[in-house]
Amino acid sequence: MSTEVNDDQAELAPVRAGEMLDWDRLESYLREQLPDLEADFSVLQFPRGSANLTYQVTFGDRQLVVRRPPFGTIAAGAHDMAREYKVLSQLHTEFPRAPRALLHCADQSVIGAEFFVNEYREGIVVWDRVPDSMSGFDNAGERIGLAVIDALADLHAVDPGKAGLSDLGRPGGYLDRQLRGWQRRWAAVEPEVDSPETAAVMREVAVRLVKGQPRSQRSGIVHNDYKIDNCQFRPGDPDRVTAVFDWDMATTGDTLSDLGTLLNYWPDSTLDPDSDAAFIAVPGMHGLGLPPRAAVIDRYGRSSSLDLSDIAWYEALGCWKTAVILQQLYARYVRGQTTDARMGERGALIPPLARRALGLLS
Secondary structure, eight states: OBOOOOTTOTTOBSOOTTOOOOHHHHHHHHHHHSTTOOSOEEEEEOTTOSSSEEEEEEETTEEEEEEEOOSSOOOTTOSOHHHHHHHHTTGGGTOTTSOOEEEEEOOTTTTSSOEEEEEOOOOEEOOSSOOGGGTTSTTHHHHHHHHHHHHHHHHHTSOTTTTTOTTSOOOTTHHHHHHHHHHHHHHHHGGGOSOHHHHHHHHHHHHHHHHTOOOOOOEEEEOSSOOGGGEEEOTTOTTOEEEEOOOTTOEEEETHHHHHHHHHTOOOTTSOTTSGGGOOSSTTGGGGOOOOHHHHHHHHHHHHOOOOTTHHHHHHHHHHHHHHHHHHHHHHHHTTOOOOGGGGGGGGGHHHHHHHHHHHTO
16 A cells, blocks of 8 residues: 655645554445445545544545544534535535535444545645745735635525435524534533633633524525635636535534634734734634635625624634634543644634634624
8 A cells, every 4th residue: 555645745645643544444345335446545644634534545546535533532413424425425416616425434343433435626725825826816815715705605505405405404593503512512621721711711702602692594504614724726726616625514504604604714914913803723824815804794795695794793603613623622632532733732722712702792
């Protein structure tokens, strides 16, 4: 089995220590379940994700993607491979940016966890700089940002029924369930919080979110972790998102929660980059040249016809949920359930994010 990687495959790397799987068992299973996998087998890893483990498996010229949950204790409802498979096996018919899922395996004896397989799509993901293939374009960062917003608006225009996903979730009471569910997740990882002050801020944010909850205006497919680095582009084309990844939390519900999540991750050149108000979890994004948050809201509003006057509440919800996710990742590191050193750095990101959420609700 080969694990070599070419320098030009920036999104791929040899599998990280501690994240190896039973490759022989996986190879045998895939050859049994999928047709025409006759050539040599090799594996690389998509190393930049923070939670689910994602691998590129190759049989000669045939490339596939295998996704499984992280090692260690999994929060209830998190890293739902069956949900992600369900979404990606259907959504591509109405939303071509969704990679098509090919296979779901609930048998944990194969690689130690439930997993699914989907098609591999070539392209680039924008992380902390404008890709070289786009750097020669005028206003490349702004165009990348607008393309990300347009793709989100297109997703929210999809009729879940036409995509075969009318049973994906329960739109009624969506925000209530979000608030209750994420409060439970926070309670499960709060013991590993480094600062009692941060824990108190997180609890206060939860109280204010409940008190200030707006009335949902529209139900549709919600990605639930929509951000720039979950979007893929073709090299040299900053104007259209070609694929969207990480659908394990997708459901049907209040679509403005996705816009709030996106704003939570969005840098704003009109704010002091070191302030809590401008905080984002991905370093380097301030230099991309993305449009400011006001332009994001305006661009989305042109296609949605929704009242966006309560968008600060949705952004606070996104900040709070992101802080919970970061604490889940940090707790796994504290408990010795991951060898990924990046997870040990997540704890430092939580206090400013919690303060930002509180500020949005003040």
